[in-house]
Each structure stands twice: as C-alpha cells, then as structure tokens.
Amino acid sequence: LAGLGFIAGVLLLTGIIWYFAKDLPDFNSIADYQPKLITKIYSENNKLVAEYAKEKRVYVALEDVPEKIVKSLLATEDKKFYEHSGFDLKGIFRAAVKNFLLGSREGASTITQQLVKNLLLTNERTYTRKVKELILSYRIEKRFSKEEILELYLNHIYLGAGSYGVMQAALTYFNTDLDSLNNAQIALLVGLPKAPNGYNPLKRPKVARFRRDVVLGRMLATKLITKEEYDIAIKKDLQLNPRKKYYGQAAPDYSEHVRRILKDKYGSKFLYTSGLQVNTTLDLELQESAQKAVLKGVRSYDRRHGWRGPIAKLTFLDAWETKLKQLNKAYSNYKVIGEFAYVYEIDSENKTAKIMLKDSQKAMVPFRELKWARKFIETDKKGPSVKKVEDVLDIGDVILVKKLAKQQKAKEVEKTVKKTITENGIEKEVQEKVKETIQPELEYSLEQYPNVQSALVAIDVKTGAVKALVGGFDKQGTFNRAIQAERQVGSSFKPFVYATALEKGFKTNSILLDAPIILRDNELNKAWKPQNYSEKVYGPSPLRRGIEKSRNLMTIRLARKVGISNIIKFASKFGLPTENMERNLSTALGSASISLIDMVSAYTVFANTGIYNKPYFIDSIQDRKGTLIYKKGYNCVECSNEMAQETNVPKELEELEPSGEPIISDTLAYMVTDLLQGVVKRGTGWRARAVGVPIAAKTGTTNDYKDSWYVGYTADLAVGVWSGFDNPQTLGNQETGSGVSGPIWTDFMKEAKKHLPNSNFQIPEDIVFVKVDEKTGQLPTESTKKTILEVFRNGEEPNTQDNEENFEGNAMESDILEGIY
Template sequence: MIWLKRLFKLFLFGMISGLILIVGFYFYIKDELPTEEVIRDVRFQIPMKVYTADGELISQFGEKRRIPLHYKELPQTLIDALLATEDSRFYHHYGIDPIGVLRAAFDTIILGKRTRGASTITMQFARNAFLTLDRTVIRKVKEIYIAIHIEQLLSKEEILSLYFNKTFFGNRAYGAGAAAQVYYGKDLDQLTLAQIATIAGLPKAPSNYNPLRYPERAKQRRNIVLSRMLTVGAIDKATYEDAIAQPITAKHHGAKITAYAPYVAEDVRKKMVEKYGLEQAYTEGFNVYTTIDSKAQKAAQQAVKDNIHAYDERHGYRGPTSYLWHESELTDASDTLESVEGQEDITNDHAQFESWTFEQINEYLENIKDYDDLVPAVVTNLTEKTAYVQLRSGIIDVIDWENMKWARPYISDTAQGPAPTKVADIIQPGALIWLRPNNDNSYRLSQIPDVSGAFVALDPTNGDIKASVGGYYFANNQFDRITQAKRQIGSNIKPFVYSAALENGYTLASLINDAPINKWDNKLGTAWRPKNSPPTYGGPTRVRRGLAESKNVMSVRLLRSVGINKTIEHMTRFGFAKSDLPKNESLSLGSAALTPISVVTGMSVFANGGYLVRNQLIDRVENIGGKVIFKNPKLVAGYQTPEVNAYDDTVESDNQESNELMPAPRVISAANSFLITDAMNATIWGGGNWSKGTGWSGTAWRAQSLKRRDISGKTGTTNDAVDTWFTGFNSKIIATSWLGFDAPGRPLGSVNYNTNLDNKQTFGGESGAKSALPAWVSFMHEILPSIPVTYREIPEGIISVRIDIDTGLLSRKTDHTTRWEYFIKGTEPTKYTDSNLPIRLDDNKDQIKEDDELF
C-alpha cells in the first residue's frame, strides 16, 4: 500500500507538472499563435498571369506556381491517397492523434527506430503555413497548439482544401493543382490513379521523391501510397495491381502558353512591377488582360520571322556553323592531322578526322539548344540534289534541292557569290547546320540571322496594341525594338511634313519643283545636296504625287516654305517630343530618331480622322477572385461631340482612371487627315492612266497584292538603307514594320539577281519598299479578311474638282490628262489651265551624282 500511495502521488505530481508545463508553454507562445483572421486568410502567393484580349495565356511570373482549388474540385482518389498515407484517422481527431503518438512512441522505444510519424495532416499544414522546418521542441509545441487552434476554427474540408493548396510538391509547384500541371500538363481530374498516387507521395519529401529527378524513388513512394490505399480499403486488389504496373510518366511541363508574345509579356511585367511592386505583382495572383489579339500577334510574329529569313537568304549563305569532320580528310590519319590544323573553318573543339557515329552525333546534338524555330542538324551524306541530315533524338531526314538552292555564298552585305548547281557547292558531310521547319513538316536550310526586325499594330480608334514583336528571338536578345529602339525613320516622316504644308496654304494639287537642290553650308564648308532615290527629277510636280513617290527634294522645299519651327510645332501634335526632332532641313528627309511605337501612334492620327490616341498594352487587371481592380482608361477618337481640346497636343492625365472612355484630343482637322490619308493611298495605288502613258506607281505598289482600295501607307528608308520602314493602315488597323541591323550605322546593303530563285525575288538596293513592306503585307493578308472594306468618309468642308494633272489648275477636259482632286473648300484653284501660261517655280539647275540617300 505504501508503494501504491507513492506511485499515485508520483503520477499525480506528474500530471500536475504536465498541466503546468502545458499551460506554461501556452502562455509562453500565446502571442505567436496566428489569429483566426490570419488562419482563414492564408495567402497562396499565386503567380501573375498575362493574357491576350481573347483569353489566351501569354506568360506567367512568380517563383511559386499555384492553381487554387476548392474542396469540391479535389478528386476523391487524391483525398483517399493522402489520408491513407499521412493520416488515416484524420476525421477522428482534433488536430493531434493520441493513438498515432502512442504508436510512434511504441515503435521508437520497442523497435529502436522511428518507422512512422505522429504528425497529423493538420499539424503538417500548421508547420508548412506558419512555422519553419527547424527540429526543435518549441517548434513542435507551437505546431501542436496551432493544429488544435485550426481544428477549432476550420472544418475538415477547409483544412484539406488549404493543405492541398499550400503544400509544396517540388519543382516550384505549390498545391496539388500546380503539381498536376508541372508533372503531367493536365488538370487533377484528368490524372490516372498511378499519377495521383505519385503526387500524393510527394509532400513527405518533395526533393527525394521528385519523379523528374529520381523516377525510381518516386515509383517506390508511389507504390507505398497505393499499398496504404489498398490496406484501408480505398481501392481493391485489381486496381492496386494495375496501378503499380504503370511506369512513371512525369515530365516537366511549363505553363500552358497558348499565345507566344515574349516581348509583350516582359513589357507587362515591367509595368506591373512599377505599379504594384515586385512582391505584390508576383504573388497576388493578378490576371492581366492585355489588348493583344492572339490571331494578330501570331500573324505579326510569323511575318517578322519570314521577312528576316527572306532578307537573310537573298544576301547569301554564311556557311555551316562548324564541321565535326571533313569528308576530304578521311584519308591517311597522319596526313590528316597536318592538313587540317591549318584550316580556319574547323571551329569546333570536337572536330574529328573520321566521320562520327550515329551515337556520337546524337549525343553532340543533345547539348545544342534550338534557336527559336531553328533546329540543329549534322550532314551525314550527300547526293547531287539532296542532303541527308541527322537531327536531335536520332531523327534522319532528307533536305531536297528546292529547300537549299537559295544558298549562294555570302561575301558581304553588298555582294554574293554564284548560285550553286549542286548540294556539294553548299555543304559537305560533317557540317553542323541549322534547319527551319516548313508548313508541310519538311525542313529548309537556314542560318541564325544577323539582321533584326520589329512589328507593331494597333487599333487607331483607341490605341489598343493588337500585336507587338520586338525582335526575332527574345531568349537571345531581350531588347524590345518597339519601345526601346530609336531609329531614324526616313520617309515615314513625310506625311507629317506634308500635313504641316496643307495647314499653311498648300493643296494636293500645288506644284513643287522636283529639281536638285544645292545649298552651301558655311559651318561645314560644303554643299548640302539632298537628292531623290532614284536620282530622277520630274520638274513641277503635284504635292499628291510627291508624297506618293516620296520625292526628297519636294519634302525639303515644303519644309523651307512652311519653316522649320512651324513644322516642328505641327509634328508635336502627333505626340512626338520636340527634343527628338532635329532643328534643321534634314528633318524633312527623316533624320529624326523615333521608336516604332511612337511612329505608329503618330500615324494613327491620319487613320482615325485627326485624333491623338494613347497607345496602351494593358486593358485591365483582375484579382484572383476575378474582380477588376484596375481598368486602363481609353482615349477614343471622336468619342465626344462637340470635339474637345482642338489642336491641343496634350493628353488627358491619368488621374481620371475612373472613367473607362474619354474623348481623344483632336490635333489636326478632319480635312487635313482625310487629304493626307488619300495621298498616302496613292503611295500604294499610284495614279494616272497606264494605257495613255500617264500612269505612275507609288513606292508601296507591292501592297496592291492585298487588293484593298481602303489602305494607305508610307515607306521609309534612311541613308545607305541603315533603317527601313513601312507604316500602313485603314480606319480599323494600323501597323508599322521595321528592318535593320542592331549595330548602329550598318547598311542593309544590296543583292544581285539569284538565278536559282523565281522572278518574284527582290534584288538591287534594300529599301523600305523591299525590306520592311513585305512583313506588313504578310500580316495584312492574315488580318484584313476579317475587317470589312471601310472607305474613308469625306469630311464636311471637302470638295472635289477636276484638275489638269500637269498644272494642278482647273480643267474642262475629262480625259487622261485630268483627274478629280480633293480640296478644302476655298483652297481649290480658281483658274483653268492654259498651256501657254508658264509655271512659276523656284529654279535650281544644279545636278548631282552622289549615291541614293533618304527618300
């Protein structure tokens, strides 16, 4: 009895001490326990997603990938797998499982090792959400208290939902939904039982059981999960045996990008970080909807790539990247070493003096990444008109003559070698080459391009950017040429010069002397001789034709007549910064350096009837719940009447963001816009009567292939064709195309005729019409069919009269020597033509012989 009393007292003392210890621990950590508000408001740190206007995913940003799911969206097999493996008594405890604790303690004491854990799912969630992974007593005590606290506040379903959304599953996947996408590229409800079990086994040790890095370990863990499911009756024997027989099928899957627009994504990322800060932008689960149209973006992307490759091909083949072996060296090994060491074209460290085996080539190619659409290949054999190549993964393909015959040697930007007659003139076995896929799954010989290109399209009525391509391959060069590259714009400046002239007394029928200019510059001690390209001069020429044919000397004369200051002031109405407009006569030829986005925005004033819209890429931002938290206000052309801010070059400030639509300021009259647009239509369609000998073509006549009379545009080429441009539009869409080298001052050069190619090829000097326009035409071929023909409305105050095409005066004739011309009422000619009357113009007889310049 004495011993029993002593044991009882000891037991009682232990209980009281334990209670005191528990209460003491509670008060010790009480202030560190999360409140109910914090527990319920668990932040998921969801990545930001960027979408097109039509809902296609462009990109996502954020270290942690999450796809939050409601409890009802969780597959029952996933719940069963987790409970069977981690906490089979989940529905029978209140945060901690005494039976589980005793069982774990028994295993540790009796067996001498820990065979199972005592942590419940609630405790695991408490640790993952609110604590560290430190193995300390105080951390474990906190974990227990938080688990009990959670059980008092949340239902079992809520706990499971939070667990499956918060737990780390490896490979930056937080939550089961993200894990399904990362490892299988599917939604959870599309996974097989074996795949579900693989995911359910990951929380125990995501790094050790990663199915991508350690497939065998993942398989063992998966089978343990399936075994537990069988033990608790969640699956039957047949289902179990079928599941464990399945291989590990996990592969890394990135986000389901359905609209490729990397330059757009980066621009949006920068804007969101600037607005919300890096942490908030990357973790709040923002859904950013851009103004991009997925069809337009795809068309623009393809147009830029095709145009760059077209330029690259007509300038010649720069040869294989390297040679892994040389066919000519497969002779005596001793002679080979001596002869090959002096050859400069063997640039690869792995160059061999015997042909490589299939396995060697395959291993080598596995270490070479694709360059956007270009894939590496090794030439293994030749016939006269075909090349046998080995691609990555051991694929053997045949490149036919039609896909290689373009490849005459590149000598320089202005010179090319003779057209090849057989494959051996181009490549030899052992060559490491680049191939570009055709639409029919065949391949075409290609090369990594040196030249760059850019393309941007927007809606001229509200400034919404519909497509934006800042370069050829974003992964290689993140410099966005649409928003960051200021390049001289050549004759793309002329519509603005001519617009200023119309505001200062000129009409489309006014005659300007198309004759050489010779102006002495006292500062430079030399003469400035701007000239046309080509250097032909037509004497007195109407303004309409001068703009359409891009006559340089006429643009200079107009600038002189209006005045540089007046012209610059007029140009600032189109959104151009005065600091970007040089205060000299070269401005009339396009010496101003501007970004493509500023050019297309300024030119949209002509497309929309005279209003300056604000280009914008982000339409709205939604939070994770789908609520719009930011809506970008739009400046809409003609939105409000009467017109506001007439001839004002300012734009409404951003403090009116609560208004979704605002009137865009009118910056030029509707009449001015209409006349310049109509003249730019002649840039494409020309004028006169070809059958009568009076026909003429504008510089953008190649755009006639679109067979649309409602389009207008302007080419642009700088000195030596360093930069080439084309901007074209109708009232619904406007786009600017640019082609040039990133290296400052490097000309695009010229090409001679390639006898291996068809008659449609471009040869001669590069220019806006030859180099930039093709991308615009390609884009519009895809876009215009969905846009109805929209003819320009004739504004109030515009009249048309019949004029003589030589003098610009009124004519009583109705034959090929006349045409109908538009005028602002009151500016039309009042005299009829008389062939006996001289045409009074500035005379300048100086002739010049220098090479072509800006036009």
C-alpha cells in the first residue's frame, strides 16, 4: 500500500506539473534578454545633457561587480543560491508555517524565483502563479549557469527611486560607481530588493538606515566585514549624494526637440528602451549664454512696463510658511525668476521691506531694488514714479524675489558703551569705546514673472549645425517658440527682397523713390497706404539706404519692379516656407509667418558664400553596443529588414555627397552681407556694434509692435531672436525689433564671440569697392559731405554719367498704383 501511495503521489505531482506547464511562457527567451536601457543625449563635447528611459538602468557585467556586493546580496537574499535548483523547499515550508501561525507574509523566494517573477510572470499573489514560478525557476536553473542568472538579477532588479540594477542604484543614491562604494553604502543597496519603495532612503531615511544596519549585521555574521569595519560602518549616516536628474535642464527646448526627432525616426518604444547614445551639435557654453540673454531681455522688457502687484495677500495667521512652500511647488517654473517671500515689515526709516523666505529665513528688499516697480496700468501706461517702499509693497504681500549676487559686506563700527567697575571697593560707571562687527541682512531684488516670451536660435553658418536654441525663457520644454511658432517676420524679410533685386540687375546704389504711395484693388474696392516707420518720406535715395533704414516705401517700389512672384520664388531656395505666402506687396514688408529657425537658417546662406545647409541637431547615434547606426552626412547601405521595419536603424553606413548646396552666387551673397553690415553701422541694427566684430543683421517689427525680430550673423555663427506674446498683442509703443530683441541678440553675441574664431567675411574676387556719396550713392562731388565704400560687381562700378542717369522715377509727391497689393 505504501508503494501504491508513493506511486499515486508521484503521478499526482506529475499531473500537477504537466497541467501548469502547458501554458508557461518560454523561459528560453531569457537567453535573448535585452534590458531596457537609458537613451542618453550628449553635447558636442560629450557632456551628458538629457536622459530618456522607461527604466533607468546601466548594464554591468557580473565580472565588473565587486565581489563584496555579490556576496552581501546572496547573504541577504539567497544564502543557498549555489546549492538549490531554483527554489528552496525547506525555506518555502518554513515560510508557510510561519505565515500560517503568525498571519504574516514572509516570502521565501530565491534569486531565481525573483527573476522569474519579474521577467516572465506577474506579481499576483496566487497559488497558481507560485507553482508556475517554481517550475520555471527549476527549468531556468537547468538551462542557465548560476553566473548568468546572477548577472541578469543584478541588472534587472528594481531598487527604488526609478532605478533598475545595482549600477544605476549606485548612481542614483550616491552618484558613484560600484567600485567606490564603502561597506555602509553596499549594505544600503543590498537591503533594497526586499522592499525598494519601503526602504527608499530618499523618502524614508530612518527605515532605510534600520534596514542597512540589519544587512551590516549579516555581513558581519558571514565574515564579509570585520568587527572593526562593522563598528565604523554602523556609525555612518546614509551618505546620500543623489545624482542630478538629467531631464534636459541645461537645454530643455533643445533636448526636447532631439527627443521628438528620435521618436519620429525610431518610435517611442525604441527610444525609451534601447540605450542609444546620441551626440548632438549643442554647444553648452553658447546654450548657457543664450538662456541668460533671453531671461535678461524678457525681464528688462517686463520691468519697463510696470509692476502688476503681489502674487497674493496673506496675514501672519494664514500659516504663511506653508503657503510659501505650496506656491514654490505649484509654480515651479517661477524659480527661473526667483523664489516666493512674505513681507512681514516695512522699515520706512531705512527704506527696506523686511521679508521672510521659506524655512523662516529673514532678508530684505532695499528701495533701490524695487524703485523700478511703477504700477502697471496698461501696456503703454504706468503709475507715478516710486518714492518710497510703501508705494509698492505692504505687510502681508507675497512677492517674487531674487538673491542679489553682490551682497553688502559686514561693517565694523566703533560704539561707546557704559560699564560699571570697582575701584578701591567703590563701584562707579565709566564709558568705554568698543568695536563691533555688524552682519547685514541678505539683500534681494523685487521680481515678477514676465508675461512676454522670447526665443533664440544659433546656427553654424558653414555646416547648419544648431549650436544653441531657446524656445522660451521659462525652460519648460513644452512649446518651442524657436521651431513650432510661426510669426510674422516684419522687415527681417527685406534682405530677400533686396537680394532678388540685386540678382535681377539692380545695384547697391540704384536710386529708389521714397515717397507716399497708395495701392488700390479695384475688384475688392480697397486701398492700402503703407508708411515708413518714421511716417516721413525722404525722396530719391540709394537702394542701400532702403534696407539700412528699413524704408517701407522704397521696399514696396523695389518689389513692384522685381515682381513679388520672383521674390517668393527666390526666397523658397533658402528653405523658407513660401507655399502660403500671399502674392501681394505686403509680403515684401514681412507679412508672412515663418519660424525663427527657418529665418536664421535662411540667413546662413548670405554668410556662407551662397551655400545652403539644412539645420540639424544630431551628429551621430550609437546603439547599446557602441555600433554607429547614424552619422550626419552618411546613409544606410544595408538595413536589417526586421529592425528597419520597427526602428529604421541602419546596419551599415556610406558617405553621402556634401549636403551644402550653392543656391546663389558668392558674389550676391557678399553684396547682401555688405548691405546688412551697413544696417549695423548706420541703420536700425546699430545695437550689434557693441559686440566689436564684423556683423551683418536686420531688424523686424510687425504691425502694432506685435512681433520683434533681430536676425544677424558673423562669418561663423548666425543668430536670430524673436520676442512677443504667445497670444499676439502689442508689445507697446516703440517696442521694436531693435529695442526688444536687439539687446538679447547683442548680449548673447558678446559672450558667443569668446568661443568663436575671429573670422572676417570672405570677399569674392569679382567684388570691387568704390567710394561714393553716402546720400546719393553716386561718385563724390564738391557738394559731398560724407562718403562710404560701396560694393559692386566688377564692371558695374559707377562712372560720371551715372550721376544723371541712375534714377528710378522722379520725386513725385505720391504714386497711385492699380492692381493687387
């Protein structure tokens, strides 16, 4: 009977195994395990800029994991790892009894079982899942070596704070590699697998320390550390040094655009799991300068238009400290400007506002740092000048402040004090001079969060590489105004009008009439009477003067002569989106809406001897094994069909022809450059003169001052700045391209030139320079007051006859023109 019972038991067990083994996942798939790795974005100098991943993991081979970490882990998680065949029956029985008697939930899973649960099964707590787990664990132990299982476990296990694997956990908690961990740090990591969220030291430091100390005890018991080492480790705090989170803070808009490119190219799944190394064209020094310049520019504009008042009004009973913390958290984007503070006292005598920061830190806002804050009434109207602190602030105001970089130094003062002394048994009072050091309170400036926005793009003119990009001052990385926003470009479009004219045979000194003009459309019964910005007219003037002073009337007459269709066709060669440009003369004045990056890219053609390079962000991409799968200027020769279908990842690369394409002659490119240098020397682009290097640039301002543009270049770098409101509205009277975007452009280029070669614009062989009268554009005469060097094609320089013949039209008071405008 005993034998029959044994046989029956074996048959029953076999039946159970067969039943549950029918629908098991393929454990052999572990052999093809591809861990989800982090895609990393690097700058051109190989500095880490951003990381994208579903699971943060840095894969490490078992041989590169210090032995003490491995042994400590086994001592804590699976003491019989090298003895069992996937599961520990005694441990399972012991845990079952304990759970039954005590009603607890003690596990007895081996490392192999944990791996099965994480890789092949779910976390559901059922007997069915447990049986499947045991069967798979046994099979895996038969199929894979202990070392292979251990390596998988060390890299796959979740260890809290979004970290997978021991290497990533070391980086997350200690910002170091595995070899640099001390005993206390090893114990903390080894204690995490049991409850990674429960023992997360960043969120639950006390519990994490308790768990660490338990592990240290096991390390001592198993002789992995000595008693002396244990005594040292047990006294240490958690020694946390959290690694910086690389979400792209250094270049948020740039990083986000690269992420979108990768997502479009490879798909979201591949991007977030494949562990790509992406090398970009980003110059971090230029990027930092760009972000600072944009922030300074919008802050300056915002202050010019007045103080919109405190963010909130509180009383001391409102639990202000909690409110400040809530505001700092709710308005995290405000921290690019400053931090929230509470005004608890107005010191009228010393002209300061006493403020309290979070954590009850006291400071002050001196009068000089708030006297800018005239009350905002409307865009072009402010309240009276600020005479005292009370004109701006009141007790209970919650405001935005920023710590000043330069603080007042401590002062040493001499004071006279009274003290009592005893002489010959008699007490008497005497005066004594003593020195005292006075530590001034920390000083802060009054700030407010700007409503206006600005964007900046910087492109290498010779390659098209995007070196810096700011899509908005607040670093949100959401709406990228440099790429996604298309705004009317105003006069920054005029270089393409004048370039078309030069290509059609006009000269830089051709005379155009600057006089009133009325354009009528008889079919629509409409009339348009454009004006110059100054609302004045200047009579016959050289073509150069039209672009240097951004004269609208001259530009319209030039566009009529050249033909608006020819101008649009010409502009299309520069990569500008011309499909929706209206075929009327308003286009010549910049009525078309174009993105900032497209405008800057188009300007690079003038700087690069007429050669167009499409702007690009990514230089190369490597896969998780370091294999080059993309390189700018190369193409895929032979792609894996399976991989290509899912990810478009090339397997082999071939060099392409140079991408640069000459679209205009180097002569024409230089002539336009010379005209735009004149814009800086004598015209609306004057602010760039402060940079101190040869610069060609053009400003742009749209109707009602809704958009402000400044686009220009050196021989090496093209830069564009746009400023305005997301919901188009006036920036205010006289807030032009020169006044709003110009300072941002100039501030950026002052820093950028420190990192650029000191290059000059290349002058083609068939260019000649002739001294001409600045006012007439003709050869100097006795009445000439000022001359300039004018640029001409060889053979087209002026002679004496030109003085009488080179006039287009005559100085009529006005023109009335028929046809579409």
